[in-house]
Structures are given as structure tokens and as C-alpha cells.
Amino acid sequence: MFLLSNGTRAYEWGSRAAIPSFLGRDSDGNPVAELWMGTHPLAPSSVEETVGLLTPLVALAGELPFLLKVLAADKPLSLQVHPDTALAAAGFRDEEAAGIPLGAPERSYKDPRRKPEMAYALTTFDTLVGFRPTAEILRILSAIDTPLTKSLGEDLRARPGFKGIVRLVERMLTDPVAPVEIAEVTDACRILAGRSFDIKRAYQTAVEVAEHFPDDVGVVISLFLNRLTLQPGEVAFLGPGVIHAHLSGMCLEVMASSDNVLRAGLTNKHLDPAGLVRCLDKGMSRVARVTPEQWGFSTEIFSPDVEEFALSVTQCSHADPEGTVLPSSGRRILLCTGGEVTLLNERGESLDLARGDSVYAGPDDGSLRIIGIGEVAQAYEPTRRTRQSSMVDLV
Incomplete structure (x- = not known):
């Protein structure tokens, strides 16, 4: 370790x-x-x-x-x-x-x-993550009385669905939208949100984004995206x-x-609109809430169906005087996210950790356990057996 x-x-x-x-x-x-x-x-x-x-x-x-x-x-x-x-x-x-x-x-x-x-x-x-359904986007646009949103709504009704939404995003990224058009959309969203008329926080989100990027077309594109808290x-x-x-x-x-x-x-970094659209044209990947699997009494495992990573989060207290065992025995990175704990490996070696301390542990360390009062997150390589968390699609 x-x-x-x-x-x-x-x-x-x-x-x-x-x-x-x-x-x-x-x-x-x-x-x-x-x-x-x-x-x-x-x-x-x-x-x-x-x-x-x-x-x-x-x-x-x-x-x-x-x-x-x-x-x-x-x-x-x-x-x-x-x-x-x-x-x-x-x-x-x-x-x-x-x-x-x-x-x-x-x-x-x-x-x-x-x-x-x-x-x-x-x-x-x-x-903001993933596109809203076509019907929801059309409802959002229909309440915003500006030339830009009317034009976007007409295009989406003519070509609904995922591909149609991507084409609208491509249009806004390749045909510059004037700052005055973005300001009109923002002002309309501010009025709608102020009237407590919102559709799944779309208008309030556009207003919040515009506070930081008032002339950015991302303000308009934000209306197309699901807001997740x-x-x-x-x-x-x-x-x-x-x-x-x-x-x-x-x-x-x-x-x-x-x-x-x-x-x-929504950035001053390098933009690659064509690259972004190429990624979108491949088709939507999964967007999901991950429901943890309980491992023992004190650990939650978040393991989506990917081969690169899984995450465990373990809490410990003096109720476990011998320590709380962590999952995985391969290559791991551990991060203390709260409290103070002692990390022990199978060779009897130990490290004292406080919030913010991180550790690499390898296969030679074997099974790990923590003693104390705190919480430890662990990123690790999953096995087929551990890739089992259920996921609820967001879109």
C-alpha cells in the first residue's frame, strides 16, 4: 500500500x-x-x-x-x-x-x-445529461415566442426523434446564432420561470447558464437536455x-x-462541433442512475456493465472492532471521503487516513479492511461477477 x-x-x-x-x-x-x-x-x-x-x-x-x-x-x-x-x-x-x-x-x-x-x-x-424526448422539447419550445424557437420547433416537427434533435444541434453549431437571438430566448425563459411556469426546470436552467455564458448557443441547446440532480x-x-x-x-x-x-x-477551450456531432450520430449510449449492490453490512458497490471500472463506498464505525472488509483484491485506488480510519492489508501493514488521503493497493496487498469512524471510496477493476449493479435508464 x-x-x-x-x-x-x-x-x-x-x-x-x-x-x-x-x-x-x-x-x-x-x-x-x-x-x-x-x-x-x-x-x-x-x-x-x-x-x-x-x-x-x-x-x-x-x-x-x-x-x-x-x-x-x-x-x-x-x-x-x-x-x-x-x-x-x-x-x-x-x-x-x-x-x-x-x-x-x-x-x-x-x-x-x-x-x-x-x-x-x-x-x-x-x-445536464442526454436529450429530452421530442414531445417534451416541442412543449418547451412552443411556450417561447421568439423567431429562433419557432424555427427550431418547425424543424423538429418535420423531423422528430433522436436524429432530428441531432440535426438541430448541428444547425445551431454550424450556422452561427446571433447574440441577440440568444438574449431573446433567455429573456423569454426568465419571464416563464418567473411566472412559475416551467417544464422540468428547462427555463430556469437556461437562465442559470446564461448568467455565465450570455452569448453562447449552449444556452439554447440546454433547453434540449435533461436536468438531473x-x-x-x-x-x-x-x-x-x-x-x-x-x-x-x-x-x-x-x-x-x-x-x-x-x-x-459553454467554454473558452477549443471547440470541435464537427467531432461532437460525429459522436452523436453514432447513436445515444446509455444514461442511467446506478442502484448499488449491498456488499456486507457497510459497503455499496456501483458496478455498471463496463470492463474498466467499478466503485465501492464503505462506511465503518466502532461497531466493527475487527474492521470492515473491502471488496476487491486487485489493483485499487482508495480515497478517504470522511472521518479518520486505519487501512490494513493482509501482510499486517497499516496506513492512517483522514479525509482527502488516497492510497494505491495492489494484488500483493490482498484483502483490505478499515478500522475507525469514516468512509472510504474505492475504484477498482471489476470482474464479471461484480458487474451486476442494476441501472434505471434516464432517457
């Missing part, structure tokens, strides 16, 4: 206080968006294998198929999708051949892997090809070890 030293990402949408507080540090006043735990080359973790000397985790563990993050958002993230395996491999190959540096801001494909992901809410967490401990799974934009809150993200993102708005 080794304590991890992890990198953070200072994206402008991040919270100034949430992750520093989680790590027990003072804020320097700058936004901290993500804490990465894994072997991805853009922000690889290290371990102190020798006192005073950090060793890259990849040298000890090999490349891990999963990446664990803490994400903290104070304002909306970019409107984005992640590619499937075929698109990721082709996009990575093309950008490598073009000589675009891996860390270049115009780079979309950072690796050749797909990126399914799962979000576990640490606070109330709001996100996760309470602490609730989990959502997003397959590749699902359009989404997280809005606010703090969560754990466990995902395939990838950083491939195709963006089309």
Missing part, C-alpha cells in the same frame, strides 16, 4: 474552496476544478516508495484502466461528449499524424480510448456519446483512463 501524491487541474469553472477544503488545505484564491488519481499521462499520480523520493505510480502499478477524480464545479462545464473506442482511436491517430502536441489547447483526442464515466455525488450535484450518495452513469454539461456541485468521477473531450460550447 502506498499513499498517493496527486495532481490538480485549475480550470476556470472550478471551485476556489471545495477541493482545498476536502484536502485539508487553505485556498490560494484560484479555482481548483479536479483532483486526478491514476496513471493518465496528463496528470499521473506518484507514490513515495523511498523516503523523500517520489516514483510515478505507473512504474509500480502499470497503466490502470480507470481514473478516479474529485470534481468541484462552481459554474457550468463545457457542453461536451466523449467518443467511443473507434472514434477515439481514429481521432488520436489523426492528431498524432498532424503533429499536434498532446498538451496543446487545440487537441481533442489525448489518448486512443473510449471514456465511459460514473458520477458519485459528494454534495448536491446538478448536471443527484443527492449525496446517488450515482449516474454516462456512456460514450452522451451529450452533457455538469452545472454545479462536488462529486467523485470514476471513468476509463481517458481525457478525450469533444466540446461545442
